[in-house]
Amino acid sequence: MQYAQQLRYHARQRRTRPGPAGRPARANPTTDAEIRAWARGEGLAISSGGRIPVEIRAAYRHAHT
Secondary structure, eight states: HHHHHHHHHHHHHHHHHHOOOOOOOOOOOOOOOHHHHHHHTTEEEEESSOOOOHHHHHHHHTTTT
């Protein structure tokens, strides 16, 4: 009987606890396409897909602040 009560308690806890809201919105939502276009215009080597290197993001941020 105690095991069944524990299961009900934990099931209630899962239902009522708010989960993470997801990723917070960025303050300045710059799209990857904008960063890639800027990098190409600056003569930087960047791929057409995948993750943008941190160095390029930092350079973009420095150029636009």
